[in-house]
Amino acid sequence: MEALTYTPEMWSGMFADRMSTMRKSAVRDLFEAAARPDIISLSGGMPEISSMPLDVVARVASDSVLKEGVAALQYGTTPGRIECRRVACDIMVGDGLSDIDPENVMLTSGAQQALDLLGRVFINPGDVIFCEGPTYLGALQAFSAYQPEFHCIEMDGDGMRVDLLEEELRKLGRGKAKFVYCIPNFQNPTGVTLSDERRHRLVELSHEYGLPIIEDNPYGRLRYTGDPIAPMRSYDPNVIYLGTVSKIFAPGMRIGWIVMPPEVFAKVNHAKQGGDLCGSTINQVMVEHYFHDTEWESVLATLVKKYAERRDAMLTALEDFFPKEATFTRPDGGFFIWATIPGIDTKKMLDVALAHGVTFVPGVGCYPDGRGGESMRIAFCYESPENLREAIRRLADAIQEQR
Amino acid sequence: MEALTYTPEMWSGMFADRMSTMRKSAVRDLFEAAARPDIISLSGGMPEISSMPLDVVARVASDSVLKEGVAALQYGTTPGRIECRRVACDIMVGDGLSDIDPENVMLTSGAQQALDLLGRVFINPGDVIFCEGPTYLGALQAFSAYQPEFHCIEMDGDGMRVDLLEEELRKLGRGKAKFVYCIPNFQNPTGVTLSDERRHRLVELSHEYGLPIIEDNPYGRLRYTGDPIAPMRSYDPNVIYLGTVSKIFAPGMRIGWIVMPPEVFAKVNHAKQGGDLCGSTINQVMVEHYFHDTEWESVLATLVKKYAERRDAMLTALEDFFPKEATFTRPDGGFFIWATIPGIDTKKMLDVALAHGVTFVPGVGCYPDGRGGESMRIAFCYESPENLREAIRRLADAIQEQR
Numbered sequence: 078m079e080a081l082t083y084t085p086e087m088w089s090g091m092f093a094d095r096m097s098t099m100r101k102s103a104v105r106d107l108f109e110a111a112a113r114p115d116i117i118s119l120s121g122g123m124p125e126i127s128s129m130p131l132d133v134v135a136r137v138a139s140d141s142v143l144k145e146g147v148a149a150l151q152y153g154t155t156p157g158r159i160e161c162r163r164v165a166c167d168i169m170v171g172d173g174l175s176d177i178d179p180e181n182v183m184l185t186s187g188a189q190q191a192l193d194l195l196g197r198v199f200i201n202p203g204d205v206i207f208c209e210g211p212t213y214l215g216a217l218q219a220f221s222a223y224q225p226e227f228h229c230i231e232m233d234g235d236g237m238r239v240d241l242l243e244e245e246l247r248k249l250g251r252g253k254a255k256f257v258y259c260i261p262n263f264q265n266p267t268g269v270t271l272s273d274e275r276r277h278r279l280v281e282l283s284h285e286y287g288l289p290i291i292e293d294n295p296y297g298r299l300r301y302t303g304d305p306i307a308p309m310r311s312y313d314p315n316v317i318y319l320g321t322v323s324k325i326f327a328p329g330m331r332i333g334w335i336v337m338p339p340e341v342f343a344k345v346n347h348a349k350q351g352g353d354l355c356g357s358t359i360n361q362v363m364v365e366h367y368f369h370d371t372e373w374e375s376v377l378a379t380l381v382k383k384y385a386e387r388r389d390a391m392l393t394a395l396e397d398f399f400p401k402e403a404t405f406t407r408p409d410g411g412f413f414i415w416a417t418i419p420g421i422d423t424k425k426m427l428d429v430a431l432a433h434g435v436t437f438v439p440g441v442g443c444y445p446d447g448r449g450g451e452s453m454r455i456a457f458c459y460e461s462p463e464n465l466r467e468a469i470r471r472l473a474d475a476i477q478e479q480r
Numbered sequence: 481m482e483a484l485t486y487t488p489e490m491w492s493g494m495f496a497d498r499m500s501t502m503r504k505s506a507v508r509d510l511f512e513a514a515a516r517p518d519i520i521s522l523s524g525g526m527p528e529i530s531s532m533p534l535d536v537v538a539r540v541a542s543d544s545v546l547k548e549g550v551a552a553l554q555y556g557t558t559p560g561r562i563e564c565r566r567v568a569c570d571i572m573v574g575d576g577l578s579d580i581d582p583e584n585v586m587l588t589s590g591a592q593q594a595l596d597l598l599g600r601v602f603i604n605p606g607d608v609i610f611c612e613g614p615t616y617l618g619a620l621q622a623f624s625a626y627q628p629e630f631h632c633i634e635m636d637g638d639g640m641r642v643d644l645l646e647e648e649l650r651k652l653g654r655g656k657a658k659f660v661y662c663i664p665n666f667q668n669p670t671g672v673t674l675s676d677e678r679r680h681r682l683v684e685l686s687h688e689y690g691l692p693i694i695e696d697n698p699y700g701r702l703r704y705t706g707d708p709i710a711p712m713r714s715y716d717p718n719v720i721y722l723g724t725v726s727k728i729f730a731p732g733m734r735i736g737w738i739v740m741p742p743e744v745f746a747k748v749n750h751a752k753q754g755g756d757l758c759g760s761t762i763n764q765v766m767v768e769h770y771f772h773d774t775e776w777e778s779v780l781a782t783l784v785k786k787y788a789e790r791r792d793a794m795l796t797a798l799e800d801f802f803p804k805e806a807t808f809t810r811p812d813g814g815f816f817i818w819a820t821i822p823g824i825d826t827k828k829m830l831d832v833a834l835a836h837g838v839t840f841v842p843g844v845g846c847y848p849d850g851r852g853g854e855s856m857r858i859a860f861c862y863e864s865p866e867n868l869r870e871a872i873r874r875l876a877d878a879i880q881e882q883r
Contacts, residue, residue: 079688080684080687080688081654081687081688081689081690082687083687083690083692083718083741085742085743087690088741088743088744089743090655091602091655091658091690091692092601092602092747093600093601093602093603093604093607093626094604095600095604096601096747096750096751099750099751099754100754101750101753102753102754121555123554123555124554126550126553126554127550129550129553131545131546131549131550132546134545134553135541135542135543135545135546136542138538138541138542138544138545138762139538139539139541139542140538141541142534142537142538142541143534143535143538146534147529147530147532147534149732150529150532150537150729150730150731150732150733151526151527151529151730151731151732152524152526152726152731152732153732186589186756186759186760187756187757189754189755189756189757190755190756192754193754193755193756197496197498197625198495198496198499199494199495199496200496201496201497201498204496215753215754215757218753218754219754219755221754222600222751222754222755223496251484252493252494255494281483284483284484284485284486285482285483285484286484287484287486287490287494289486289494315486323555326553327553327554327762328553328554328555328761329552329553329554329555329556329760329761329762330553330760330762331756331758331759331760338486338491339488340488340491340492341491344495344499347499347502347504348499348502348625350504350505350618350621351502351503351505351592351595351596351618351621351622351624351625352592352593352596352622352625353589353590353592353593353596353734354505354590354592354618355734356589356734357589357732357733357734357760357763358731358732359541359730359732359733359763359766360760360762360763363762
């Protein structure tokens, strides 16, 4: 038989069907542009950790090897070290969850792997899943690998319109959707917080319709104004809850976790065995040491103060520079503001904005269905107040030019 | 509507179809038993890193934070730091690959994540994939999440029977299988090495039938006797090649990699965005420092010497204690010996063996189709020569009792 030469065309015929529906990340694709020194980036959700006490973290890293010994360098169990899962429980006490059993906690490679594993465990191609509209683009991406049918529920100033979810559930019937994915605190991308009343109603609906809730809470500790609202997991142990150290310590550790009922835990554990065998042992040990042996809460308090100033700087700049017809959210915490400019195609505008030296995430990236065309996600976490003001000025210029 | 209470039965009706065909890991399930102090474990493939110079690694960890600064703690790019991908290229020179472009290298969370991502990118449910029979149980597990049809090709002392693969390919036709997965050096679980002649023939078949090769090489540097054989990737850039630091440094780092043609790289990058956004930055920095700034090759040489002694101890014990009708492989490197005892159901025997204080991996775990019932994978990597001898004595007793 004649030998074949591998060509791009030949490869492209070999890939699995799921690759054609798998979403790309608007943020990841902007990563390189965002690294250019002339660009002010409002696109990434990278925490501003420049004030992290490096000598403290270096000691944590060194101690992790010296005190834990070779165990820190060896393979670990699939759900992770029980010591680190206990640290996750300690952290969650501050989120309003005081009764989590570490045996129900599974460590993941950031909360992103948690989303992937939950998608793998629950979603058959064509299954309906609910999420907020707009929602976290990384969740769209993770779940899309399993080819669900996304139903995005509109939001208002109190978060997901749970009444609209109920309407959809009533039409669909009991047990017909796989889960509802929700970021109740300072949602990504809108910054909006789900009200206490709606959280309770969502839990009721979860039981009326047999619809599991995935409660993703990466930003809960980053509240700048207003009072904390109890997580749904605190009154319903069936809620699947996601946490992470990415925003309160370091994303480079890739330590997140899932709190799950035992039935779900067993399935996710099974899926994770094939996915990566186990997470990084040494990173788990470092997280243990950081949260046990350092003044992490004062480091976090400094961070929160800094983020609050940045939010305020961005809001002021939006008022000063953005056109009057634009609307934008006023988050009580987190990293993001969601702005909408009637008549502007924000995706088309991105090139103009780049030319003006600023990036953002076009709103369409945060919907699975083409909505969000006049909106954008702008992050206030990573740049100084001065840069944020300059960035919003540049954005306003870009809008002007785009008209 | 009446509210539902979540029950185990209710949950079990919610999971995706793929969960019912997803394989469990015999090794992971033995993890707890293997940790009991009275047990000598021949089941895990854990490297013996007790002689790892902890002070050196602690300095590496500390330096990674101090010299790299906050970049070591931040999110990274999806394929990983280019510096660490260059280190992977440096390591591969010692494996016989001198011309790898770091742009074609993607870092993964151990080579296990590489298997998962390749499964995700290539496999539609029902697709045929080829592997050695028996093969690495973690590969069976990773690929099974994507519901392929496994075709296991029998092996002999020279590795996969490439002639039998050719027969199957001839029947199946060109472009009808997604890939062949192969561990050419000191294969897991048999310890057998694919001969040079067969490697070349496999590459020819890959071109005749449009069948991509996945060449997994975790053990290549752990050769105790005989001469190295060039990897297939060294004469065909279409070969997808997997590497890892798990066996030459520390599995707890979870740093592996894939070398891929650009077309495959783009797809895997896309899949990895949704899977975990990025790997651990700090672990990548630690790997850079370890392989740049320490005497890692002399640490490895000590390890190799130790493993060679252990292999010899196990082979001698097998000759001394195992029944005459038993057969076993005589690997030139790696971690594993494959033993077959006619008339013994090794899976049933596992409980007896545990009662005798020894674990192993039953052969059926290394096949997707129920074969391997009279075989077992026994690892000589982790226990001292004395313990290995005692373990084989116990195993022989268990065999006696099982008769």
